[in-house]
Amino acid sequence: MDTGSPCSLSLSLLLAVAAGAPSRGAVVDPNVAPFFIYPEPELNTATLLEVCNLAQIQLDLHRIHATHYVIADAEFIKHIEPLEGRVEDPAAASWFVIPFSVGLSRAYDGVCGSHLDRLNQALDVLESSPWFQRRQGRDHPWVTMSHWMFLKTKRSYPMQAFPVARFGVLRNMVLGRYATSRLGINDTVYGFRPTLHWYSPYLGYGEQWRCTLLLPTKSFQLAWLADMPFEDWRRRPVSIYFRGNPRQVWGRRGDDLRDKAKPLMSVIPGANILGGGKVPAETYAEELQSSKFCLILQSDDPQISRFYDALAAGCIPVVVNDEFLLNAAPFADRLNYLGFALHIPESQFSDFPALVMHLTYNMQEARLRSMLAALLEARQILLWSHPQSRTAAWALSEASHTCSHD
Numbered sequence: 001m002d003t004g005s006p007c008s009l010s011l012s013l014l015l016a017v018a019a020g021a022p023s024r025g026a027v028v029d030p031n032v033a034p035f036f037i038y039p040e041p042e043l044n045t046a047t048l049l050e051v052c053n054l055a056q057i058q059l060d061l062h063r064i065h066a067t068h069y070v071i072a073d074a075e076f077i078k079h080i081e082p083l084e085g086r087v088e089d090p091a092a093a094s095w096f097v098i099p100f101s102v103g104l105s106r107a108y109d110g111v112c113g114s115h116l117d118r119l120n121q122a123l124d125v126l127e128s129s130p131w132f133q134r135r136q137g138r139d140h141p142w143v144t145m146s147h148w149m150f151l152k153t154k155r156s157y158p159m160q161a162f163p164v165a166r167f168g169v170l171r172n173m174v175l176g177r178y179a180t181s182r183l184g185i186n187d188t189v190y191g192f193r194p195t196l197h198w199y200s201p202y203l204g205y206g207e208q209w210r211c212t213l214l215l216p217t218k219s220f221q222l223a224w225l226a227d228m229p230f231e232d233w234r235r236r237p238v239s240i241y242f243r244g245n246p247r248q249v250w251g252r253r254g255d256d257l258r259d260k261a262k263p264l265m266s267v268i269p270g271a272n273i274l275g276g277g278k279v280p281a282e283t284y285a286e287e288l289q290s291s292k293f294c295l296i297l298q299s300d301d302p303q304i305s306r307f308y309d310a311l312a313a314g315c316i317p318v319v320v321n322d323e324f325l326l327n328a329a330p331f332a333d334r335l336n337y338l339g340f341a342l343h344i345p346e347s348q349f350s351d352f353p354a355l356v357m358h359l360t361y362n363m364q365e366a367r368l369r370s371m372l373a374a375l376l377e378a379r380q381i382l383l384w385s386h387p388q389s390r391t392a393a394w395a396l397s398e399a400s401h402t403c404s405h406d
């Protein structure tokens with residue numbers, strides 16, 4: 001009669017694991033509203049590119065950058081397809097998903113046709129859909145994470161991933177992006193005109209769509225390390241890690257922080273603060289994986305892909321970036337970022353770098369333990385490449401949470 005014994009509990013746990021049920025932690029997954037995925041081949045980059053022999057293609061550096069770091073478009077599409085809540089009848093859907101990855105199509109520009117031809121054709125199909133027309137796209141979330149989407153300086157124009165002439169299509173849509181200012185391009189009520197550039201201050205950046213779905217970028221694949229016991233993590237040889245030179249980032253703020261970080265190498269026990277240019281990918285991954293804390297300094301824009309690399313490697317992020325929680329932390333009002341990362345104001349780091357860093361290497365063991373546990377759980381929510389990734393469900397529920405159209 002003792003059905004609640006530890007024995008039967010662990011048996012059911014074992015069965016759940018054997019059945020491949022993903023382990024769920026303390027953070028409960030949000031509900032996903034019914035969604036429809038457009039079946040038209042013109043709107044599906046996987047279908048469009050299927051006929052090309054992609055493995056044969058040597059991608060240039062710009063393309064590699066785009067495909068490995070910033071593009072989560074394709075990850076979103078891949079993970080959303082099997083998700084519970086998908087409906088076959090568009091009339092039953094609250095959200096309409098477009099399985100077209102602008103970033104992927106652009107990365108394969110010139111392969112089986114030009115990127116702009118593919119995109120223009122997709123936009124034609126989209127605009128003629130009665131489901132799009134019904135609410136002018138207000139119930140259409142489109143994950144388009146390429147940082148070339150809206151660049152409009154003379155220098156960057158040739159690299160732009162989206163034709164300026166068709167910005168209007170996006171006007172009422174929900175865009176999945178890695179940072180947001182929540183400021184419309186035509187909002188002039190604050191006494192200034194929002195800019196088209198994302199350089200600091202990010203708060204003045206104008207968005208040419210109705211609402212932003214703030215999403216994580218992709219982590220660096222080699223950085224991934226499966227969940228580790230606390231004892232293994234505690235044995236990591238490096239206390240605090242950072243690699244990078246000044247003048248590798250836009251703007252003086254980032255340079256200043258990098259300058260201030262350098263002397264920490266000789267002050268903090270076990271620190272590994274390295275300059276130098278680019279290192280082999282394996283070296284970077286190994287450095288992340290052998291460090292307890294990773295410094296994530298303000299850089300080009302509020303989003304920093306290193307944050308996700310650190311999560312993948314099980315390295316606790318120490319974020320020194322005043323815009324991060326405001327402009328670039330996905331699901332921040334539902335996921336407790338204080339539980340698994342330290343957040344240090346830029347001015348404090350700049351004035352007293354060694355003093356604020358003691359917060360990391362003098363942390364109580366119990367707190368370290370709980371931070372690592374929270375990190376291991378948070379990365380299920382924030383990493384697209386986690387074997388039990390819950391990111392797609394969180395992404396779609398974020399659309400209802402932040403960008404509801406009713």
Ligand SMILES: *[C@@H]1O[C@H](CO)[C@@H](O)[C@H](O)[C@H]1NC(C)=O
Nearest residue numbers: 168171185186207208209210
């Ligand atoms: C902003 O205003 C211009 C000019 O009136 C208009 O063409 C454009 O569609 C507007 N953009 C948005 C996102 O409302």
